[in-house]
Amino acid sequence: MPRPSNPDVRRRLLEAGLEHVHTRGFAASGIKDITDAAGVPKGSFYAYFPSKDAFSAAILEHYWSDIEARLLPILAAKGAAQERITRFFHALADEHESRDFLLGCLIGNLSLELGSSSEPARTEILSILDRWGEALTTCVRSGQDGAGIRDDLDAAELADLLIEAWEGAALRGKVTRSRAPYDRLETVTIPALLR
Structure with missing residues (x-):
């Protein structure tokens, strides 16, 4: 059974992603960079965003x-x-x-x-x-x-x-x-x- 989504994890991903994308650009912001900055496993990204x-x-x-x-x-x-x-x-x-x-x-x-x-x-x-x-x-x-x-x-x-x-x-x-x-x-x- 999949775990329920966690709004805090989603928020952390968005904040880390916003910082990376705004600072470096979208193409230069890797998912691993974003998940590392958010403090979540890379695989968690796709539980919140399909792509x-x-x-x-x-x-x-x-x-x-x-x-x-x-x-x-x-x-x-x-x-x-x-x-x-x-x-x-x-x-x-x-x-x-x-x-x-x-x-x-x-x-x-x-x-x-x-x-x-x-x-x-x-x-x-x-x-x-x-x-x-x-x-x-x-x-x-x-x-x-x-x-x-x-x-x-x-x-x-x-x-x-x-x-x-x-x-x-x-x-x-x-x-x-x-x-x-x-x-x-x-x-x-x-x-x-x-x-």
């Missing part, structure tokens, strides 16, 4: 769920919509800075690495982009109708543009190991897109 591809999607979900819980509430807080949007992206940039800008955004990283080769990862990235876009759309929409944000473009389109601008800033910040692209996003790009 490494399925694991990539689970890592992405784990990564985004954390951001969603901690940072997306900024977008729903009180205050002017543009200020909330700027605070949200500033908080994301602070997290990148805490790791010296070496890691970049896992969503962008895995979009580039797996977007055309792993259907589970691509599907999860699309889901994350939809959820992120919905939160930004709601915030943008709250600032339209004379409340400071342009209304000549649909709120969802503006939200997509903000996400695309963020991913570009995160990519450049990773390469330059600098906050400058993030600062330009906050001081130039966000105001230019929203006003």
Whole structure:
């Protein structure tokens, strides 16, 4: 009779996998490296994830769920919509800075690495982009109708543009190991897109 799954083991695998994949990339992160870091036998991996591809999607979900819980509430807080949007992206940039800008955004990283080769990862990235876009759309929409944000473009389109601008800033910040692209996003790009 198979042993019941252990949520703690699954969590440890996800955390170890997230660290390895975010630091080294997906292809360079072996299952044995991940299970060793999680402190579980290699064979245990397949009790929780049917494949490494399925694991990539689970890592992405784990990564985004954390951001969603901690940072997306900024977008729903009180205050002017543009200020909330700027605070949200500033908080994301602070997290990148805490790791010296070496890691970049896992969503962008895995979009580039797996977007055309792993259907589970691509599907999860699309889901994350939809959820992120919905939160930004709601915030943008709250600032339209004379409340400071342009209304000549649909709120969802503006939200997509903000996400695309963020991913570009995160990519450049990773390469330059600098906050400058993030600062330009906050001081130039966000105001230019929203006003």
